[in-house]
Each structure stands twice: as C-alpha cells, then as structure tokens.
Amino acid sequence: MADEVLDVKGMNCPLPILKAKKKLNTMDANATLQILATDPGAIADFEAFCRTTGNTLLESSEDGGVYAFVIQHTA
C-alpha cells in the first residue's frame, strides 16, 4: 500500500503531472504516492516525469480503464 493516494481520474494533460508534483512536494523523502488516472497519455508522461526528476516509478498498471502509478519520492 502506498503512503498517499491521489485521484486525478477525469483530468487531462498536464493536470495529472502537475497535481502529482504538488502532492510529492508535501511528502517525506522515500514516501510513496499512488496516482489513479484515466488519461492514457499519463503512462508515457509519468515515465518521462520520473526519468527527468529522479523520482522512482515503482508501478504502472491498468485495470478497467483506470491507470495506477506508484511513485516513490526520491528527488
């Protein structure tokens, strides 16, 4: 289980990334954030976000049109 959950279902680019970044800013180092999204573009975007910022993408999955990402706050 992630430490925190962020629901950005229904939101489109760039809101999932912006909301996730805002949330990560409030979290302790190494804490984990689960993000729930419906934007298919978020798959590539969260990968790029994590590669660029140095945060760790622990998980990326899809279930019934809902994408779930788990990011560890490492940057």
Add this chain to the structure above:
Amino acid sequence: MSSEQNAKSMSIIVTKGALDQAYPPFILATTAAAMGLDVTMFFTFYGLSLLKKDLNLKVSTLGNPAMEMPMMGGHMAMPNVLAAIPGAGALTTVMMKNLIKKNGVASIEELREMTVEAEVKIIACQMTLDLFDYKPEDLIDGPILGGAATYIEVATKSDINLFI
C-alpha cells in the same frame, strides 16, 4: 518548485492570445517547472493579453483552416469564411469551452495560476504595453517589465528556447 536536482532551463516566447493558442505555452511552462526546470515566459504582442487580470479569451476560425470540431460522432470543418458570419466567433468559443470542460482539460485561468505558483519567471514586454496602451496595473502581479534584451539574456542561458 524549480530546480531541485535538474538544473536545466527553458524559455518560451508567447506571441498569441486566442483561447486555443494560449494552451501550449502554459501547459509546457507548468509541466517543465514540475519537472524541475527553471522556466521563463516572455509575453509579447497578442500574447501579452494572457497576463491581463480579467481574461476573456476567444477562439477564431480565421487563419486556422485545420480547425474542426467533433460533432455527432464525426467532425465538422470550421472554414475561414465562417469567421465572417456574425456570432460565429462566439459560437466556436462556446464549443471550445464545452470541449475543454468535457475532456477534463484545465482552464487557462487555472494553468496561469499554476504557472505563477511554480515560480515561473514572467517577463511582460514593455513595448507591447506602450503599443497597445496597457498599464502595468491591468496585468496580474508578478511580471517583470522588460524588452528584447531582457529576454535574450535569459535565452542565452537556457537549454530550451521556444517561440509559440
């Protein structure tokens, strides 16, 4: 929000002020800032109107021959000539705002607020203020007033420079 470990930087010259044309600069600026870049936006000519306190943005079909709107399962072309019909601009603006809402896309007001929150550096073009008779108090708080040289100095130090 800027540069925690990523010291890269980006600048954007914003020259257009229609509702649809306002999206790319604000989306790229907020996202780059979220990804740790130092971002500067230089608002000049019609782009400067995006800094006005009260935004009243519109979409025009004029000069935008590729525009088509989703309608009843298909797409309706929005030819240039439509712009000559009274009310067509208002209609396309309403259609665009409905699409924005329906698709969970942020409003420009929301993106602009996030731009300011992310500490994106904003330069308002002094010459454009003079040219179109705007006053600094017509604009949101925060912009630096400057000209081409102010922007060029930033651009020489930026990894990415965009003209939109």
